[in-house]
Amino acid sequence: MIIRVKFGKEGALRFIGHLDVLRTFQKIFRRADIPMAYSQGFSPHPIMSFALPLGLGLSSEGEYLDAEIVWPEEPGEGDSCPPPDAGEGAPVPEPVPEPVPELVEGLVEGTGGGDSCPPPEAGEGGPPPKAVVGGGDLLSALRAATSPDLPIYAVRRLPEKAGNAMASVGRAAYRLEIRPEWTGELKEAAQALMARESILIQKETKSKTVEMDLRPCIHKLEVNQGDSPPHLILHLSAGSKANIKPELVWELLNAGYGERKPLSLRRLDLMLEDGTSLGAIGEEL
Amino acid sequence: MRKLALSEEILNTVEKPARYVGGELNSVMKDKEQVALRFAFCFPDVYDIGMGNLGLQILYDLFNRRPEVWCERVYSPWPDLDRIMRERQIPLFALESQDPIKEFDFLGITLQYEMCYTNVLQVLDLSGIPLLARERGEEDPLVIGGGPCTYNPEPIADFFDLFYIGEGEVVYDALFDLTIRLKQAGASRQEILKAAAGIEGIYVPSLYAPRYHADGTLAAFIPLCPEAPEKVRRVIVKDMDRAAYPENPLVPFVRPVQDRVTLEIMRGCIRGCRFCQAGMVYRPVRERSLERLMAIADHSLAGSGYDEISLSSLSSSDYSDIAPLVTGLMEKCSREHINISLPSLRIDAFSLDVMSKVQDVKKSSLTFAPEAGTQRLRNVINKGLTEEDIMRGAALAFHGGWTKVKFYFMLGLPTEEESDMKGIPELCQRVASLFFDEIPKEERKGKIQITASSSFFVPKPFTPFQWAKMEKKEEYLRRAHLVKDTFRAQVNARSMHYEYHDADVTVLEGVFARGDRRIGQVILRAYELGAIFDAWTERFDDARWQQAFQDCGVDPDFYTMRERPGEELFPWDFIDIGVSKAFMRREWERAMEGIVTPNCREQCSGCGAASYGCGICPGGGR
Structure with missing residues (x-):
């Protein structure tokens, strides 16, 4: 499954370059215990791409990365754990300036069923998912694994044919304080x-x-x-x-x-050529 | 939102601003109003180098487990920021709170190598703390030094209020308890220092005075008050399984030198190489259990998100359960896309089998550290590795597909002769010939590449070679050139590459390693002349140091060019590391006769470390 993660860069993170943010996200996914899909070859790397690098020194509340995760595709298929119904899942809040731990706790409570389901069997070749993470849990797991200066706002599931974030960016919105x-x-x-x-x-x-x-x-x-x-x-x-x-x-x-x-320079969002926010594509998890 | 100490304008100007902003994964934030003691932990080199240091990670985690203590970090600002901070009088700050260091209760500085000494002064200076301990006031932080260089703290004794002699896990709790209690009772700085001197492992240099003979050697080292013990005993962890280990290690955003989980499998080394300080001052060997290590690996990888883990010890092959450990880690790691790095493994069938599974044979190289070119000299230094070991390991490696081999040597070891120097290229040639003999032409998967590098030997305190004489810079270079020329004359010279380390730094390291309190003024003078980041070859300027020696009227040859007599009192003799001076003298004499001493696992040689009652020593348990 391909997911799109919307995140921000604040404080210290403004001075962290693009490649370092990429490496940090690889660690955040591991800390969150979300198994990623890997490329083939002698040195496989997790499949992840970013929409548009942000210049050093800028803050942002509208960055995106797409990642392929090892995730049960269809509810009820085989031994897979069904993701919770979209309706029952925790509401994904609008971007908040600083996600606080209490909010993360609240989200965990909002999701049902995930914990009681046994982990799916290991598939041939690929690594087995280490833990079962329910739909809304994906967001809270990422939030619990990140640093306050790298807030994570939303996780959406991308449709099959959605272009990747990098190829689809057409516009960017900025706010310059004067x-x-x-x-x-x-x-x-x-x-x-x-x-x-x-x-x-x-x-x-x-x-x-x-x-x-x-x-x-x-x-x-x-x-x-x-x-x-x-x-x-x-x-x-x-x-x-x-x-x-x-x-x-x-x-x-x-x-x-x-x-x-x-006085300050902040990116607000990234959009398609027609002005649709990259964060509006796909379905909320 | 955390505030930042540096303005946006400055952060946008300096190289790698991420070095100064903190906020890393697993960095610890506390409310400064809610803590009783603030500790600034400094690694006096640039962030990228200091960040991954295991000692720092262990103590950062340990200190912050106490709710009333907040430990933060500080590194040396790189020269670009150093200049700006001086021009604009911006005080040095800690990464977490971004508060000035001067507001802290302690500034703890880890001393990993001698060439960082001028950076210690830089850190004090930028913090606005008087460089000399005797000039500090009640409001200044207590400056405490720790780490390998404290086994001779005398050259930098003037700059520190205290030193911690030994392993950090042991008595910091006692020191913090005492400091909090005395500060709350309104005690003075001097009262706190005197009380701290009573804690085992704590050395307060201002409470001692050296006396010298007319010839400049040390006559006596005198405690000035009843609180100062005559000997300061090194403190060590007795049970490694019960020692705290950072399961949520700090993870920097920028790529540090060590971008992985470090798994310290044991402390100490059974080998007893006579040049090696670590092999003496970390005695006895103490292992972590296999179960504990697997648990630490699980937690640290999950807590950090790293995708690589590295074994750490002085000689990993000597760990009792190395095979099950490596096999267990490999199972875990291949499942979870985690790389394993296995430094300091002896080359044998087992290690080659493991390495062929965890790394690309064609790209990776194998490392041997014979340290000396001939068996004679390897016996002198008590390096257990024989030529047969090397040849057997190399043959196995060539059959396994490896073609890149690295060798580490030292030049200037005691008793070294021309034949030992020439022995280095000759040994490398025999390994190259072995490749051509062993591997038929049609089976060769690449060209053989041998890289040999040599450093110059620096005698260290608390080693059997602490009595040894060093050489002049010119003599070191002559020896290196002789080795280089001999390499050129070998049959397979084109498959071999030789490089040697800087000789200027060697002589200076020699002075610092075995110096006394009179060296402090030289370091201060060199700093005034502009020396910082001396560990960085491109920043090191020997002329500044020569000037400093001259200005202070100190002769560096006194410290390097004498073979010290057996009865000489050394500046570091007031430290009791458990290993006796008599044992080291015995080892020196055996070295001169070329007699090998068995390792700790074969036979106890009675070095004295058994007095700790732990580890591999008779009656120690494990």
């Missing part, structure tokens, strides 16, 4: 920028510099001052086709104001 005194200037700059038909920029690739139009890559640009603290919301093209860093748009908006930097 100083109150910048809001006026930034609003004007944002309006001017969005009113332009094209924004030609020089983009450096590995081998050469190419000219590209940034305008169709900016899907949303808002300056919000009502809420405190004031901030910018940016929806930008992301992924393999065009990957625009929020810093690039920030520089355009702040041209003429010297070395101005946003």
Whole structure:
């Protein structure tokens, strides 16, 4: 079964690079006792892929990884333990800033039946699942195994034909905190920028510099001052086709104001090209 | 949300900011208002190196089991951050709370190798703690040193309030109880130190004074108050099965040097190699039981999520139940996609069979550590490995498909002659020839590759070679070049690669290893001249150290170029490690005659470690 895990990066984790996050998740799955599927070959590795690496220093509440786990596919099949009915499973909460241990406890209570079912028999070749983890338990097991700076928000089961997270990313949403005194200037700059038909920029690739139009890559640009603290919301093209860093748009908006930097930079979500959140695909477990 | 001591701007500037932010899996957070004692545990090198240290993991776990104690960690900031912290006067902080070290009750520094001494000063300095213990005030943390280098703490005695002599599991509880009680009663720093000196294994250097003869050798080492015992006895764990073991080891986010669970199977070594300090100061051999080890492996792997486990000991093949242990681990690990790493296994049919199952034969290499090139010199150093052992092991390995072989040697061992130096390449050549003799051309699966590396021998305290004379840097290099030239002249020279360690560092290590209190000023001076991270070859600058010796009027040759007379009082003689000086002298004399001493399992040689009444010693149990 392929699952999609939605997670965040806070505090210390902002300074942990992509590869280290990947290795950490391998450990979290082991700590959570969720058996992963392995690739073939002399040095098999767990099958896991991430949607889009996050730049060092950024926090996030909308990161995704897809993982293949060894999991009974169909309820009632063979000796497999049936996952609890979706209706009975614990409600998966909306992203919370910091999952607290009490919440995890509550989730464990909400799932029924998982504990009383005997573990499935070991299949030929593959490792036997070490423990039976019920549907909602998957989330609570991961939460109990992670660190507070690496919160896990949701686990969904991906349909057969869903593209993997990495291939399907089309957009990314960011939130940039700003100083109150910048809001006026930034609003004007944002309006001017969005009113332009094209924004030609020089983009450096590995081998050469190419000219590209940034305008169709900016899907949303808002300056919000009502809420405190004031901030910018940016929806930008992301992924393999065009990957625009929020810093690039920030520089355009702040041209003429010297070395101005946003107070903080946070990724809010990753989306398909049509704007659907990667977290909306598949079914809740 | 945890606060961070460094601003976002700084963290975005420095190399590997993950070194400074903490928050790792299994790191421990407590409420500082709810604890009675805060301990900052420092490994004075960069995070990546210090993170995986087993001693740190054991004590971090042990201390934090006490609800009223909070143990946190601190490592040396890399020079890029070091510079920023000095410029902006940012105090050094602990990773967990990110609070300044100066607010702690203890700063504990583990001393794993001599070349970290200037980093000790860096840590104190960045913390805002006076470098010299005598200049510290009531508000400063108590600075305590532990680890292998404390078997001669004298060169760094001026910088520490206390040293812990022995294995960390034993008396820290008593020290914490005493400190909490006395602090609550309003006792002064001096009162706490005097009381601590009464705990077995605790050495308070300020309570002792050395006296020297006119020729510079030590005349006496005098306790200055009744609380200071004449001898400080090393403390050890008597029953390894009952000793605490971290079942939820810290797991860093960034890849550390040791990215795996470490399974310490036993302490001590039966072999008694005469150059080896660990082989003497960890006597007697004490094993963990097979059952306990399997349970630890289960818990540590589950608690950490690591996918690799490594056996740790001085000589794993000598563990009584090595075969069932390795077989049991292999069963578990192949089931759960876990790799096993088996360092320090002797090459024989069993170990080769195991290794062929857990690693890729074509890629991996086999390691022999003969330490010396000739049987004569191997007898002098009491290294049990014979040429026959090496040849038999190598032949088995070649038939098993291995083609890469590594050899470790030492140059500059006592009594070494030119024939011993040339013996190194000659031995390697015989192994290369063996490959061509044993394996027919059509069955060879690759080219034979022999890598030999040599370090220069440094005499250590509490070894039979503690009386030995060292050589000058130029002489070390001459010997290394002679070995290199002899390698070039071998028939299969193209299949052999030789490398040797730095000679500058060797001489300095020699001074630190057997130095006395007068060396402290030299270390301080070198630090003032800019020395830090001396263990890093690219950062080590010998000129700074030569300058420091000159500025302090200290002659390094006094410490390295003398063969010490049998009756000389050593700066470390006030420490009682259980193994007697008389035994080591006997071993020195046997070495000079080339006589081998049987290992602890064959026959007890009466070294004195039996006084602990545990382990392999007669009447010790296991």
